[in-house]
Structure formats: structure tokens, C-alpha cells
Amino acid sequence: MHSLSAADHGGAADAYASAPLLNCLLREVGEPVPPVAGGRRVYRLPPGGRLLRVRAGRRPSEPEVYAAGSWRRAGHDELVKLTAEVLRQHTGVSNSELPAEMTDSRDAVAAILTARAGAVPPGDPYLRSEQSLITGHPYHPAPKARGGGPVGGWLPYAPEAYARFPLVLLGVRADAVVEEGDTAALDALGTAPPGYRLLPAHPWQLDLVGAGLAEAFEDGRLIRLGRTECEAAPTAAIRTLHLPRHPAGGDLFLKFSLDVRITNDVRRLWRHDLLGLRRSDAAAVAAFADLDAAWLSDRGYRTADFAFEELAVLVRDGLHGHVAPGATPLLAAALTECAVGGGGAAATVGADRGDGVPLLFPWTGPVDPPAWWEAYLRQVVPPALDAFARHGVVLEAHLQNTVIAVDADGTPVQALFRDAEGLKLLPDVSRAAGWERLVYCLVVNNLLEIAAVLGERCPEHALWESARREFSRCADGLPEVAGLLAAPTLPGKTNLLLRWTGADGAAARYLPVPNPLRARGADRA
Numbered sequence: 001m002h003s004l005s006a007a008d009h010g011g012a013a014d015a016y017a018s019a020p021l022l023n024c025l026l027r028e029v030g031e032p033v034p035p036v037a038g039g040r041r042v043y044r045l046p047p048g049g050r051l052l053r054v055r056a057g058r059r060p061s062e063p064e065v066y067a068a069g070s071w072r073r074a075g076h077d078e079l080v081k082l083t084a085e086v087l088r089q090h091t092g093v094s095n096s097e098l099p100a101e102m103t104d105s106r107d108a109v110a111a112i113l114t115a116r117a118g119a120v121p122p123g124d125p126y127l128r129s130e131q132s133l134i135t136g137h138p139y140h141p142a143p144k145a146r147g148g149g150p151v152g153g154w155l156p157y158a159p160e161a162y163a164r165f166p167l168v169l170l171g172v173r174a175d176a177v178v179e180e181g182d183t184a185a186l187d188a189l190g191t192a193p194p195g196y197r198l199l200p201a202h203p204w205q206l207d208l209v210g211a212g213l214a215e216a217f218e219d220g221r222l223i224r225l226g227r228t229e230c231e232a233a234p235t236a237a238i239r240t241l242h243l244p245r246h247p248a249g250g251d252l253f254l255k256f257s258l259d260v261r262i263t264n265d266v267r268r269l270w271r272h273d274l275l276g277l278r279r280s281d282a283a284a285v286a287a288f289a290d291l292d293a294a295w296l297s298d299r300g301y302r303t304a305d306f307a308f309e310e311l312a313v314l315v316r317d318g319l320h321g322h323v324a325p326g327a328t329p330l331l332a333a334a335l336t337e338c339a340v341g342g343g344g345a346a347a348t349v350g351a352d353r354g355d356g357v358p359l360l361f362p363w364t365g366p367v368d369p370p371a372w373w374e375a376y377l378r379q380v381v382p383p384a385l386d387a388f389a390r391h392g393v394v395l396e397a398h399l400q401n402t403v404i405a406v407d408a409d410g411t412p413v414q415a416l417f418r419d420a421e422g423l424k425l426l427p428d429v430s431r432a433a434g435w436e437r438l439v440y441c442l443v444v445n446n447l448l449e450i451a452a453v454l455g456e457r458c459p460e461h462a463l464w465e466s467a468r469r470e471f472s473r474c475a476d477g478l479p480e481v482a483g484l485l486a487a488p489t490l491p492g493k494t495n496l497l498l499r500w501t502g503a504d505g506a507a508a509r510y511l512p513v514p515n516p517l518r519a520r521g522a523d524r525a
Contacts, residue, residue: 009113014076016113016134017106019059021076021141024496025083026052026060028511029090045086052082058336058452059135076106083141087500095500098141101261105142109134111151112144115161122162122233126319126403127242129334130235131159138336138449140263140495147260154260157204159234166227167241167254168203170311171196172304173221181278181300185315188248189228199302200228200313202239202256209259209310216306236331236400239267240316251318253296255421257309264499269312273421274301277314281420287391288417293383294322296403296418316418323405324414330406332380333399336449367410369454373463376450377470379404379415384442388426389477394434396422398445435480440491440510443484443517451516464516471517490515 026032030043030052041056051066052074063079064071074082080102088094112134122128136143146154157163169190177197192198206213216222232241232254239258246252257268281298288295296317303312323329380402387393395401395417405414426434451463468485475481489512498509 009110009117012113013106013110015061016109017102017144018063018076018079019061019135020138020143021079021083021102021496022054022060022063023139024141025079025086026054027139027492027513028494028496029086045082047089048086050082050086058449059138077103083496087496091497091501093501095502098499100148101142101145101499104148105145108144108146108151108154111155112158112160115155115158119162124244126329126331127233127244129331130242131162131233132331132334132337133236134160135337137263137495139493141499143263145261145263147262149260153207154204157202157234157238159236159238164231164233165203166229166231167200168206168227169225170199170201171223171225172199172311176221176305177302178305178308179300179302180274181281181298181315183300183302183315185246185248185252185299186302186313188246189230190225192225193223196223197302198225199304199311200254201311202241202258205239205256205258205310209307212310213307216304221306222304236333238262243318246318250320253316253318253418255298255314255316257312259310264495268309269301269303269314269421271308274303274308274312274314277301277420280423280425283391283393283425284387284395284417284420284423287387287393288383291383291386293379294414294416296322296416298418298420314421319403319416322416327405327407327413329403329416331400332402332404332446332450335404336399336453369458370462370466372411373451373454374466374470375412376404377447377467379412380446381442381467381470382474383415383417384438385471385474385478385481388434388438392426392434394424394426394429394438396424396441397438398441399449401441402446436491436510439484440493444490444492444513448490448516460516461520468517468519484515485517485519487515488518489513490517 025045026043030045033042033044033051036056039055040053042051042053044050045052053064053066053071054060055062063074065074065078065082080099083102084095084099122131155161156165167189171192174195174197186200187198189200190198213222230243230245230247232243234241235253240253240255243252243254255269260267277298278300284295285297299315299317301312301314319329380397384395384397387395396419397417401417401419401422403416403418404412405416407413424434424437429437447467451460451467454463471481471485491510492513494509494511503509
């Protein structure tokens with residue numbers, strides 16, 4: 001890989017930030033105008049009918065707007081203005097917050113690219129995969145926004161900048177501690193004085209909420225105990241940190257609150273989620289006891305009663321003891337990260353290796369896309385469907401919650417899933433709502449993206465024929481599968497409209513997107 005020069009960072013940041021914004025705008029509002037010519041597709045943007053032209057692909061690029069009888073290139077700033085204008089007309093709602101987030105997201109990418117140019121990427125393929133996501137969520141208008149704060153406040157803790165840092169160690173007076181589940185791993189991070197319990201804290205979170213804790217520090221409910229000797233590395237989730245060398249042995253994940261909006265939500269460990277955590281995690285642990293996959297358990301949490309959400313820390317299983325012997329774990333989302341052109345250069349994050357596979361794959365030999373895809377399906381699809389059918393567990397099986405372990409040849413041999421906070425249980429949600437969520441996470445947010453990468457080097461329709469067979473094989477106890485394979489569309493989440501109208505991030509809204517699982521020619525049957 002090579003790094004971008006300083007002169008290229010602005011253009012590359014524009015390209016990286018524009019691709020997901022275009023994906024949202026074109027999916028949720030745009031109307032395609034046939035035909036595709038020269039690799040470019042034209043879209044009409046109702047209700048005003050403005051025309052937008054892009055170079056087609058899973059990461060649309062080189063946007064142009066039609067004005068005064070000609071096409072004119074649109075940078076990210078102009079795209080933000082165009083999007084705001086179209087959405088005001090489309091929804092009848094004004095929003096000044098989201099355009100600022102889109103700009104913040106673009107500026108964050110520029111800062112990240114600059115930081116990466118002078119940093120050394122981690123040697124561990126797993127950590128490198130977690131810290132590779134420059135584009136981020138491919139269907140969110142501001143996937144890299146960091147709350148609008150100064151760069152110096154968040155960049156030291158950014159996974160994309162290859163950050164590593166010690167945790168702040170706090171002591172919480174024992175009578176103020178609230179905890180549930182297995183939190184013993186926290187006590188190995190340091191030593192608390194008599195009458196106190198150890199509580200690690202994310203340094204960025206302390207910066208964000210520090211003033212609100214002044215009284216607790218003054219009256220002795222909270223004391224500072226220095227920093228951990230071991231370092232933590234932020235994962236793609238930003239507030240979830242990986243401790244590759246936990247003092248008690250093995251590795252560990254810790255998840256914290258961050259009072260920052262990242263994608264659709266302010267990323268706190270909310271009280272209601274924590275209070276339901278043990279039930280959700282226990283259901284997942286029970287489901288995976290007889291599944292051919294692994295679950296990274298959210299073992300428990302610890303916090304302080306006077307800052308329940310602000311200081312909460314969740315303890316999650318590490319990879320050690322879960323990954324198959326000899327296999328290399330990789331974040332599935334990293335396998336879809338691609339080079340995006342900008343400013344006359346290509347940003348080489350996860351750039352194509354020459355055989356259609358991003359460089360983040362840790363092997364060097366050529367990859368047979370159909371065979372790799374079939375192996376991926378075998379590891380990912382059955383456990384997600386079985387957990388739903390036999391245990392009523394709705395996994396949030398999107399790319400960022402899926403870790404895929406590969407053998408020395410790069411073949412997927414195991415899937416690991418995580419995040420009890422995002423998991424849903426039947427009948428807490430209806431079966432229909434749970435199935436829709438599973439289809440969105442597993443098919444739209446996971447398989448569609450992986451297939452699009454592989455489809456750049458082989459006929460994508462053949463990949464979906466394999467996927468149909470895999471879903472059919474797993475259909476026992478799942479009458480919904482027949483409907484899925486016959487449906488003309490899938491549920492695509494409307495992140496742009498959701499954020500523009502100010503809907504709660506958990507209130508998912510869907511619009512139909514074409515279903516590649518449907519048999520070819522079904523419309524003519």
C-alpha cells in the first residue's frame with residue numbers, strides 16, 4: 001500500500017464522504033433514468049426533478065449535476081446543499097443539524113487520512129481489519145461524524161487513525177457501585193484502595209462528561225487511580241475497545257458510553273439496555289451452545305449509581321478460546337472496504353489486490369470468488385437462521401457485528417457474532433418485525449455488500465443462486481424463508497430520511513430494494 005500525499009487528502013476525503021451520501025440519496029429519493037451509458041447512471045431527484053449523474057457501482061463516484069444545459073461536477077459541499085434542498089422539498093421538513101453532520105463526517109475523514117499517513121498500521125490482521133473503515137457504513141449520510149467536536153478531542157481515540165491508548169482507572173466508593181454479571185476481569189486492571197472498587201474509563205468519555213463528575217470527585221465517591229499498564233485499541237464501533245493482552249491472560253473487549261452521536265444514535269450504554277443485558281446475553285449463550293458458530297458474550301457491566309450511564313463499562317468475551325485453532329479472525333465489514341478515487345488519486349484503504357479481493361485479506365494466493373462465497377454463506381447464514389427459528393433470538397448480524405475467521409488459504413471456517421445490546425428476542429418483538437430486522441441485517445447489510453465485492457470479479461447472479469440454495473437448506477422450521485426467496489424486494493433502511501426527520505435511531509424505517517435472492521425470471525413465471 002502507499003499513502004496519499006497531503007495535497008490529495010482533500011479530494012480523497014470528498015470521495016470517501018460522497019460515496020455513502022450518494023448511496024443514501026439515490027436509494028431513498030432518486031429515480032433512475034435509463035439507460036446506463038459509459039458506466040454512468042442518471043437519476044431524477046423529485047419533487048423538483050433535478051438531475052444527478054454518477055459513475056455507477058457499489059460506491060458511486062464522480063457526481064455531476066445538470067444545470068444550464070450541461071453537466072457540472074459536484075463536490076461534497078455541493079452534494080450536501082443539493083441533498084438538503086431535495087429533502088426539504090421531499091419531506092416538507094427543515095433540518096440544519098444533518099447538513100452539519102455531513103460536513104463534519106467529511107472533515108473527519110480528511111483528519112483521519114492525514115493521521116494515517118504518519119502512523120504505522122497494526123501488524124495483527126484482526127486489529128487492522130477493525131481499524132480499516134474509512135468509508136464506514138455504506139448507506140449512511142454521515143458515517144464518520146464525531147459530534148462536531150474539535151479534531152484534537154477525538155482523533156487520539158479514533159480506530160481509523162490506528163489509535164492505541166491506556167484506560168483511565170477510577171475508584172468508585174463501594175457503596176455506590178452497581179454491577180451485574182461477571183465483571184471480575186475489571187479487577188485485574190489495577191488495584192483499588194480499601195472501600196473502593198476499580199472502574200476503568202474511556203479517556204474521551206471523561207473529557208466529555210468531566211464537569212458533571214466534579215462533585216463526586218470532591219466528596220470522595222470517585223477517585224483517580226492513574227492509568228492501565230496495558231493499552232486498549234478502539235475497534236470499528238469506536239467505543240468498544242480491544243485489550244489484546246489482558247493482565248489476567250488472553251484478550252478482552254470493553255464497551256463504554258460515549259456522549260457523541262455516531263451514525264444514528266448518541267452512543268451511551270443506556271440504563272434500559274443495561275438492565276436487559278443479562279437476559280439478552282443469556283438467550284444468545286443458550287442459542288449458540290448448539291450452533292456451529294461462536295457468540296462473544298457480554299458477561300456483565302459495572303458502573304456508579306450517581307453516573308449510571310456515563311461511567312458504565314460492559315465486559316465482553318475476547319476472541320481467545322472462541323476462534324477455531326489456526327484461523328485468523330477478521331471483521332466482516334473490512335472485507336467490503338474499497339479504494340475510492342479522489343483528487344486524481346486513489347485512497348488505498350482495502351484497495352483491490354488484483355483479483356477482486358481487498359488487501360485486508362491476510363493471504364497472498366488468488367481467490368476463487370464463488371467458492372469463497374459458498375464458504376462464507378455456510379458459516380454465516382445457518383447460525384443466524386437457526387438462532388431465530390429454534391431460540392427466538394434475532395441477531396443483529398450486520399457486517400460490523402460479524403467476525404469471520406479464515407484458514408491459511410483465506411477460506412471462511414467460522415463465524416463469530418457479538419452485541420447483546422442490539423439483539424432482539426421473540427416475543428419482545430413480533431415474529432414479523434424480528435424477521436424483517438434479521439433480513440435487513442443479514443441479507444441487506446451483510447450479504448449484499450459481500451456479494452457486491454465478489455461480483456466485481458465474477459457473475460453476481462451465480463453468487464445469489466448459491467445463496468438461494470443455502471437459505472433453502474436452512475428452511476426447516478422457518479416458513480418465512482419461502483416468502484423471502486419469492487419476494488421481489490428486501491427491506492432497505494432509510495438512514496438519510498430517518499436522520500432528516502429526526503426519528504429515533506432505533507425506530508428503523510424501511511423501503512423496498514430489489515431482492516437478488518429471488519429466482520431469475522420469476523416475474524415471467
